[in-house]
Amino acid sequence: MKFSIVVFPGSNCDHDAYHAAKHVLGQEAEFIWHKETTLKGADVVVLPGGFSHGDYLRTGAIARFSPIMAAVSQFAAAGGPVLGICNGFQILCEAGLLPGAMLRNRDLKFHCEHVGVRVDETDTPFTSLATKGQVLRIPIAHGEGNYFADADEIADLESSRRVIFRYCDSDGQTTDDANPNGSVNNIAGICNVGRNVVGLMPHPERACEPVLGSADGLVLFESVLSQVAAHGGVRTTAS
Amino acid sequence: MSAVDATLLERHGLTTDEYDRIVRSLGREPTLTELGIFSVMWSEHCSYKSSRRHLKKLPTEGPRVLQGPGENAGAVDIGDGLAAVFKIESHNHPSFIEPYQGAATGVGGIIRDIFTMGARPIALMNSLRFGEMDGPDGPRTRRIVEGVVAGIAGYGNSIGIPTVGGEIVFDDRYAGNPLVNVFCLGISRADALVKGRASGIGNPVYYVGSKTGRDGIHGATMASAEFDDKSAEKRPAVQVGDPFMEKLLLEACLELMKTDALIGVQDMGAAGLTCSTCEMGSRGGAGIEIDVMHVPQRETGMTPYEIMLSESQERMLLVVKKGREAEVERIFEKWDLHAAHIGEVTNDGLMRVKDRGTVVAEIPNTALVDAAPVYDRPTTRPGYLDDVQQLDLSTLAPVGASDALLSLLGSPTIASKRWVFRQYDHMVRTNTIVLAGMGAGVVRVKGSSRALAMSVDGNGRYCYLDPRRGAMLAVAEASRNVACSGAIPIGATNCLNFGNPERPEIMWQLVEAVEGIAEACRALNVPITGGNVSLYNETNGEAIYPTPILGVVGVLEDASKVLARAFRGEGDEIVLLGEGLGELGGSEYLKVLHRLVRGRPPELDLDRERRLIDLLARAASAGILRSAHDCSDGGIAVTLAECAFDTSGIGFTADVPALNDADSTNRPIDDIRALFGESASRAVVSVRPSERAGLMELANAAGVPAKLIGTTGGSRLVLGAGGRTVIDVPVAAAEGVWSSAISRHFKGRAA
Numbered sequence: 001m002k003f004s005i006v007v008f009p010g011s012n013c014d015h016d017a018y019h020a021a022k023h024v025l026g027q028e029a030e031f032i033w034h035k036e037t038t039l040k041g042a043d044v045v046v047l048p049g050g051f052s053h054g055d056y057l058r059t060g061a062i063a064r065f066s067p068i069m070a071a072v073s074q075f076a077a078a079g080g081p082v083l084g085i086c087n088g089f090q091i092l093c094e095a096g097l098l099p100g101a102m103l104r105n106r107d108l109k110f111h112c113e114h115v116g117v118r119v120d121e122t123d124t125p126f127t128s129l130a131t132k133g134q135v136l137r138i139p140i141a142h143g144e145g146n147y148f149a150d151a152d153e154i155a156d157l158e159s160s161r162r163v164i165f166r167y168c169d170s171d172g173q174t175t176d177d178a179n180p181n182g183s184v185n186n187i188a189g190i191c192n193v194g195r196n197v198v199g200l201m202p203h204p205e206r207a208c209e210p211v212l213g214s215a216d217g218l219v220l221f222e223s224v225l226s227q228v229a230a231h232g233g234v235r236t237t238a239s
Numbered sequence: 240m241s242a243v244d245a246t247l248l249e250r251h252g253l254t255t256d257e258y259d260r261i262v263r264s265l266g267r268e269p270t271l272t273e274l275g276i277f278s279v280m281w282s283e284h285c286s287y288k289s290s291r292r293h294l295k296k297l298p299t300e301g302p303r304v305l306q307g308p309g310e311n312a313g314a315v316d317i318g319d320g321l322a323a324v325f326k327i328e329s330h331n332h333p334s335f336i337e338p339y340q341g342a343a344t345g346v347g348g349i350i351r352d353i354f355t356m357g358a359r360p361i362a363l364m365n366s367l368r369f370g371e372m373d374g375p376d377g378p379r380t381r382r383i384v385e386g387v388v389a390g391i392a393g394y395g396n397s398i399g400i401p402t403v404g405g406e407i408v409f410d411d412r413y414a415g416n417p418l419v420n421v422f423c424l425g426i427s428r429a430d431a432l433v434k435g436r437a438s439g440i441g442n443p444v445y446y447v448g449s450k451t452g453r454d455g456i457h458g459a460t461m462a463s464a465e466f467d468d469k470s471a472e473k474r475p476a477v478q479v480g481d482p483f484m485e486k487l488l489l490e491a492c493l494e495l496m497k498t499d500a501l502i503g504v505q506d507m508g509a510a511g512l513t514c515s516t517c518e519m520g521s522r523g524g525a526g527i528e529i530d531v532m533h534v535p536q537r538e539t540g541m542t543p544y545e546i547m548l549s550e551s552q553e554r555m556l557l558v559v560k561k562g563r564e565a566e567v568e569r570i571f572e573k574w575d576l577h578a579a580h581i582g583e584v585t586n587d588g589l590m591r592v593k594d595r596g597t598v599v600a601e602i603p604n605t606a607l608v609d610a611a612p613v614y615d616r617p618t619t620r621p622g623y624l625d626d627v628q629q630l631d632l633s634t635l636a637p638v639g640a641s642d643a644l645l646s647l648l649g650s651p652t653i654a655s656k657r658w659v660f661r662q663y664d665h666m667v668r669t670n671t672i673v674l675a676g677m678g679a680g681v682v683r684v685k686g687s688s689r690a691l692a693m694s695v696d697g698n699g700r701y702c703y704l705d706p707r708r709g710a711m712l713a714v715a716e717a718s719r720n721v722a723c724s725g726a727i728p729i730g731a732t733n734c735l736n737f738g739n740p741e742r743p744e745i746m747w748q749l750v751e752a753v754e755g756i757a758e759a760c761r762a763l764n765v766p767i768t769g770g771n772v773s774l775y776n777e778t779n780g781e782a783i784y785p786t787p788i789l790g791v792v793g794v795l796e797d798a799s800k801v802l803a804r805a806f807r808g809e810g811d812e813i814v815l816l817g818e819g820l821g822e823l824g825g826s827e828y829l830k831v832l833h834r835l836v837r838g839r840p841p842e843l844d845l846d847r848e849r850r851l852i853d854l855l856a857r858a859a860s861a862g863i864l865r866s867a868h869d870c871s872d873g874g875i876a877v878t879l880a881e882c883a884f885d886t887s888g889i890g891f892t893a894d895v896p897a898l899n900d901a902d903s904t905n906r907p908i909d910d911i912r913a914l915f916g917e918s919a920s921r922a923v924v925s926v927r928p929s930e931r932a933g934l935m936e937l938a939n940a941a942g943v944p945a946k947l948i949g950t951t952g953g954s955r956l957v958l959g960a961g962g963r964t965v966i967d968v969p970v971a972a973a974e975g976v977w978s979s980a981i982s983r984h985f986k987g988r989a990a
Binding site for chain 1: 396490573575669672685
């Protein structure tokens with residue numbers, strides 16, 4: 001199975017996603033430069049973390065115009081699994097593949113730490129092997145991860161069960177104390193209407209080996225492996 | 240001195256003697272551009288004119304050393320055909336004037352030094368000194384702390400290099416002159432180190448990166464003068480960082496280095512285009528000719544003087560092979576960078592600067608680099624020493640041991656730095672196997688079984704009381720911290736932060752410290768591969784504590800055997816390696832509980848230290864240790880408490896040997912000495928009961944005293960001395976004090 005990892009000039013978690021896919025999971029993985037126009041036979045597309053173009057303006061605001069994004073949109077429209085991690089999530093929002101936007105963390109500070117993340121929905125390609133309510137211990141590392149959307153959008157997300165991950169304490173309670181950045185409804189990750197495009201602020205690729213302090217993030221990658229194996233890839237010729 | 244008068248020289252930080260030296264070396268009077276070039280190259284910051292003759296005393300060679308001082312960074316062999324490339328550098332003066340940008344550009348500068356060597360940077364650390372957060376200077380200090388931490392985070396996080404740890408000390412002596420020392424480590428193939436030298440007549444010289452602006456002109460000169468109340472006016476001399484540009488430069492340069500089109504490269508740090516041009520020429524025994532009209536400029540109307548002296552950030556100078564220009568330009572274009580061809584390598588050994596074809600400066604590289612003045616500045620043992628080295632413990636007001644422990648845990652210097660570390664992305668690149676704050680910084684080396692451990696340490700108070708011993712203790716502590724992670728120390732870098740070297744007392748401190756570092760590095764087998772000297776750390780005539788900072792790097796052969804400070808479970812046995820002698824001189828206890836900075840710092844027996852370090856690495860590789868933590872600030876009581884923190888509340892019951900003579904009655908101060916004395920060459924380890932005998936055997940063979948002092952478990956810190964319980968507090972209460980001591984100062988500030 002092939003993971004295509006899109007590299008923007010300021011991506012800095014591209015190597016981490018590559019390492020997780022290739023060396024931890026033993027899958028094929030390839031970097032795709034953002035100026036390219038095809039995903040080179042991807043089964044799964046990952047938009048990794050980082051600061052795509054420095055993000056001085058607004059996170060992901062410039063990245064959405066990269067040539068590769070047309071292919072990503074096409075792949076997503078065809079039902080292909082797309083995972084946006086941190087800056088990748090921000091880019092998916094800017095590109096309109098996911099709703100909402102990220103504000104600065106409510107304390108205006110960057111946070112890098114392990115947090116509790118509750119899996120609320122398991123009918124996405126990235127959570128199919130998780131159990132509903134499962135609490136993952138995964139790191140966050142962001143200064144702008146405060147998820148925001150207007151009330152109608154939030155209501156729509158909630159009613160269509162498209163909030164996939166929420167910040168929680170070790171018991172799975174979505175308390176305000178467990179919310180590291182001020183996100184509405186403790187939202188840590190969401191999916192699109194088709195449920196194949198998932199974005200989240202926490203970094204599952206940093207939690208794939210016990211030596212790093214947690215292997216809880218593996219379930220996202222193992223889920224998509226089993227989903228693609230079961231349903232076949234999307235491999236449109238255009239992508 | 241026709242065109243050049245005293246005012247002009249003063250503005251350039253040059254003495255009349257130095258000016259005469261310039262005239263002699265040129266055989267004529269310099270042009271204004273040339274005067275500017277000499278002034279930055281001969282500044283203390285670039286020329287090391289006060290410290291150079293003493294730095295030669297440092298041991299710089301060893302079987303693992305691949306690159307010693309003299310290049311952009313040092314390098315040591317770590318096995319598997321790989322090299323660790325590392326260096327520490329200061330950005331003290333800019334960080335005081337503009338904390339965020341000062342610290343950020345400090346990080347940017349040290350990262351460039353590492354990738355310039357052909358290494359991919361994989362870890363950052365820092366050593367910071369601030370004033371006290373309470374008291375009259377509190378508001379200003381808190382603003383500086385917030386700015387510096389945010390600046391380090393803003394740069395490192397964006398470029399994607401983890402800041403894996405560091406140390407922070409708060410003391411009034413740094414209120415008007417904070418220290419920001421940043422350390423970076425990278426990995427390269429051992430046979431692919433890139434040098435900063437120019438060679439090959441006619442080879443093109445390229446300029447890549449940010450455009451040149453008027454920022455930072457005379458930054459190196461600013462860093463070579465004392466501060467006063469008008470220093471804020473020097474803000475224009477602080478540069479502004481662009482981590483995204485640096486990320487592009489980093490990736491493009493590493494890509495270029497994979498080809499064989501590159502001859503040499505150097506970043507434009509202090510003294511900008513001037514320093515990179517003449518140093519590359521000097522190292523390669525060649526000349527370089529450039530025309531400033533080709534230098535990309537951010538502002539209009541810039542003079543050659545301004546272009547040559549600008550310290551705009553994120554710029555590199557490269558020499559590439561003639562005929563390979565298109566290939567080089569293609570790589571930079573991929574990263575949306577414009578490589579400007581600004582000149583050529585020549586065979587005349589001159590740095591020739593033209594402006595639209597007209598020569599505006601023509602100086603022998605040797606005059607700028609090798610013929611720079613070297614001073615043997617006078618030294619005098621400071622008069623204050625005889626007084627402050629006296630310590631009479633009998634005059635101290637009695638303090639209960641539990642109260643003392645809680646006070647120390649709440650001292651910002653000892654307290655948890657989580658508020659700081661969590662602003663740093665310390666996990667990016669998924670190599671960090673000891674999280675920030677849990678011990679030495681440890682990153683695994685992907686593709687091998689190894690890991691690299693690193694620690695930055697220094698104790699200015701010790702060095703104030705005895706610079707030689709204090710400096711030796713800094714080497715020992717950094718080495719011991721690395722060993723506590725299970726690694727064998729293999730190399731070191733140092734950053735020497737001192738006051739005005741023109742004062743004989745300060746110069747004496749510097750010389751004593753350098754000699755102490757040399758002696759300790761020899762004994763502990765950690766050669767110095769490079770570093771930095773920061774002098775004139777004074778504001779309004781008051782110097783900082785003499786503060787040499789040591790960065791030590793170690794190799795852990797089996798990354799899976801890595802150790803951190805925290806206890807791992809209940810029912811483990813706690814063993815003290817080494818012996819406490821009850822030394823309170825210069826201790827955190829005296830400072831926090833009695834506002835005293837007195838006495839001699841702890842004795843250091845380097846042979847004993849080396850045996851402890853070897854034992855720690857050996858016991859770790861045998862897999863018999865569960866945790867290890869170095870004993871330093873706050874003594875064994877603080878060390879044990881820290882072992883219990885971040886464990887979800889695993890307490891301990893322990894008892895340390897009493898210090899009273901067998902026949903005398905115990906005095907309360909003896910318990911204090913036993914618990915809070917800072918004797919060197921000690922570590923606290925935990926083992927499963929079944930492994931204790933094995934540890935004792937190893938310790939015995941190594942000649943290191945080892946004593947079972949307690950057991951982990953329970954939810955309280957229970958600590959006795961000589962069989963009498965003197966401290967008994969809940970872990971949660973103690974940890975609460977420790978974990979909130981820094982963050983509480985920033986509550987309510989944009990919460």
